[in-house]
Amino acid sequence: MLRIARLLKFEALIIVARHSAEQKEAVIYLNPEFAKRSGIKEGDIVSVVKGDRRVNLKVKLLDTAPEDGGIIPNSIFASYLSDFQNFKSFRAYIEIAEGGESKVEDILKIVMDKK
Amino acid sequence: MICTACSCLCDDIELEDGKILNACERGYKHISEYRQNRAKNSVNGKEVDLDKAIEAAAEILKSASSPVIYGMDTITVEAQKLAIKIAEKLGGYIDDNSSFCLGEFVEAILKKEVPSATLDQVRDYAYVIIYWGTNVYRSLPRHMSKYTYYPRGAKRNRGYDEDRFLVVIDIRKSEIAKLAKKNAKFIKVENDVELVESFLKAVEGKASKYDVGGVIREMKRADFNVVFGGLGLKYGLKGNYGLFFEFIRKMNEITPLYFLPSGFHSNMRGFNETLFEIVGAVNKFSFSEKKSDKAFEFSELLRRNAIDAALIIGTDPVSSLPYDVSRNLMAVKKITIDPKNTLTASISEVSIRSALSGIESGGEMVRSDGVRQKLRPIEKTEYDDVYILKKILEGL
Amino acid sequence: MPLTPMDIYKLLPKTNCKKCGEQTCMSFAFKLLNREKKLEDCRPLFEEKKYEVQLKKLKEILKPLEKATETGLIVNSDKCNGCGNCIVVCPVHVEKDPQGAGSGRGPTISDPIYRIENGKLVIKNMHACRRYGKSRILCVVCRENCPTDAISFLEG
Incomplete structure (x- = not known):
């Protein structure tokens, strides 16, 4: 079934924060209200897009996430999107992803390729 | 034992019948998983013995024209002193995570620009407790239960609902914001600078964007109040640290308000204090130019391609630094000393496996409030950071 | 959502038959929640086929009780x-x-x-x-x- 959300992208406030000890999980904690508005469900894979950078993260719902977005835990995925001007929070676009979630090795490879 | 998972350095961790008692989940994982994902001694991806790896590390540092020593926030004070000696001998740069973390806050405290206190004093005396841009439930899980809001203290023995006033300032309704119920206030902040200005105006009895008059009134009722500032505050201030410290000083003309940093790795404060004692700066220091400067931040050095070798100790910049900085790491020869096989260790020219401070190796660490703790390791490994750094120093 | 006596009562036979030893089905619901009575004490629920669906639902909503300690x-x-x-x-x-x-x-x-x-x-x-x-x-x-x-x- 075609889901409307698949065709749309949503602007979101992304907060980078410590959430758990695990740093290798490609996950974004979305505010349940924001997710509902955007037609995104728990377990979906979404692309978080900022400029020309994109990571695919698995959606979990969390009521302490910002009302108009979500939290990406401190990790290489968060670092890949952030810069020092917007180290703790930034605006990005969220859309339903095509493939699976990003892997640490994928991002590491991008970092290593830029000599 | 003392838990070294975060800067709380909890001192009441016990091992009983194979269980770890009193540590939070973060601490439990830190302690119970210490054998997992360990680093290997390797040179250019090939496994070697420790001596060979140390030799290769010394070789890279010796032949570098512009080396940097970076990290050191999870190693002991004893090891930090050796790392500083290495930087001095090389005439190189030295910096830690605090330059993009809470270094400015610790610096202001060490230079006595703002009054600070210990966590034990907070527990015993504090009435208004402000958490600003920090969700300690996730970063320092036992902060509120062990040191600040919840415990009964000498002068605060009637419990949090009568003897404390909690203020949580955050961009979102975090876990600790949910705890701000009775005798408490949650301020949802969009602009931290404007909030500081609102506090300054409220001190003069004027109203402004944020309604903080009530918080000031509560502070005036007590002889001990405290603000914990986290990364949310640091980045929210956008460089206006002076304005924030002015607010703390202005408040102190009316009622005592102490400032403490909230966040960071187990011994980041230790690094700041150790370097401060030796060179008078808390981070981003150049031994060849004999001064501290924004340009000597690890990330700035990388951005400007100003270094050719990096000795990275107990930290993982590939994971923690923004991409536009971390990608420049590839142009630098990297030596990593770490107990764990971090992403940075996995792509380093030289990787050296060290011991986990507090678990396999002893020494001293400094809690986020400046209180020094002697670690009580449960194992003893000869090849710890001190051993490795001493050998590298000898090899230079 | 915490379970209330009303949630339980709604699924009971509501006949106040007293076979369980209680005066009313409502008071039986209270005691069920406090674990002073067991569901099996309501014999009609198990004996009469018309309560089959209700019994199944009751078993379902009372499941957390098994995990709860004596203090709930x-x-x-x-x-x-x-x-x-x-x-x-x-x-x-x-x-x-x-x-x-x-x-x-x-x-x-x-x-x-x-x-x-x-x-x-x-x-x-x-x-x-x-x-x-x-x-x-x-x-x-x-x-x-x-x-x-x-x-x-x-x-x-």
């Missing part, structure tokens, strides 16, 4: 991160262990109600809880200070 307490370990707020605020701990749990440290008494083991909250001695026994009071201090709702009570 349920700890959801998945949500707990071992912050220890509950241990420090517990009025019984404050009274019995003022220098330990009451002052923010791990409990120093041998029989604390709660303890953190392997990073999670564990119930050690439910009998010391103020919710236990005949003269119990419905204390909820630990639940109120858990920011992730890892602690819940059946009665709410």
Whole structure:
């Protein structure tokens, strides 16, 4: 079934924060209200897009996430999107992803390729 | 034992019948998983013995024209002193995570620009407790239960609902914001600078964007109040640290308000204090130019391609630094000393496996409030950071 | 959502037949929730086929009762991160262990109600809880200070 959300992208406030000890999980904690508005469900894979950078993260719902977005835990995925001007929070676009979630090795490879 | 998972350095961790008692989940994982994902001694991806790896590390540092020593926030004070000696001998740069973390806050405290206190004093005396841009439930899980809001203290023995006033300032309704119920206030902040200005105006009895008059009134009722500032505050201030410290000083003309940093790795404060004692700066220091400067931040050095070798100790910049900085790491020869096989260790020219401070190796660490703790390791490994750094120093 | 006596009552036969020893189905519902009666005490539910669907639903909603302790307490370990707020605020701990749990440290008494083991909250001695026994009071201090709702009570 075609889901409307698949065709749309949503602007979101992304907060980078410590959430758990695990740093290798490609996950974004979305505010349940924001997710509902955007037609995104728990377990979906979404692309978080900022400029020309994109990571695919698995959606979990969390009521302490910002009302108009979500939290990406401190990790290489968060670092890949952030810069020092917007180290703790930034605006990005969220859309339903095509493939699976990003892997640490994928991002590491991008970092290593830029000599 | 003392838990070294975060800067709380909890001192009441016990091992009983194979269980770890009193540590939070973060601490439990830190302690119970210490054998997992360990680093290997390797040179250019090939496994070697420790001596060979140390030799290769010394070789890279010796032949570098512009080396940097970076990290050191999870190693002991004893090891930090050796790392500083290495930087001095090389005439190189030295910096830690605090330059993009809470270094400015610790610096202001060490230079006595703002009054600070210990966590034990907070527990015993504090009435208004402000958490600003920090969700300690996730970063320092036992902060509120062990040191600040919840415990009964000498002068605060009637419990949090009568003897404390909690203020949580955050961009979102975090876990600790949910705890701000009775005798408490949650301020949802969009602009931290404007909030500081609102506090300054409220001190003069004027109203402004944020309604903080009530918080000031509560502070005036007590002889001990405290603000914990986290990364949310640091980045929210956008460089206006002076304005924030002015607010703390202005408040102190009316009622005592102490400032403490909230966040960071187990011994980041230790690094700041150790370097401060030796060179008078808390981070981003150049031994060849004999001064501290924004340009000597690890990330700035990388951005400007100003270094050719990096000795990275107990930290993982590939994971923690923004991409536009971390990608420049590839142009630098990297030596990593770490107990764990971090992403940075996995792509380093030289990787050296060290011991986990507090678990396999002893020494001293400094809690986020400046209180020094002697670690009580449960194992003893000869090849710890001190051993490795001493050998590298000898090899230079 | 905590389970209420009304939720249970709605699924009972509502005939006030007294076979269970109670005067009304409502009072039976109360005792079920407090675990003073068992569902099997309502014989019509099991004997008469017309209650089959209700019985199935009742079994379902009463399932959490099996996990709950005698004080109605349920700890959801998945949500707990071992912050220890509950241990420090517990009025019984404050009274019995003022220098330990009451002052923010791990409990120093041998029989604390709660303890953190392997990073999670564990119930050690439910009998010391103020919710236990005949003269119990419905204390909820630990639940109120858990920011992730890892602690819940059946009665709410």
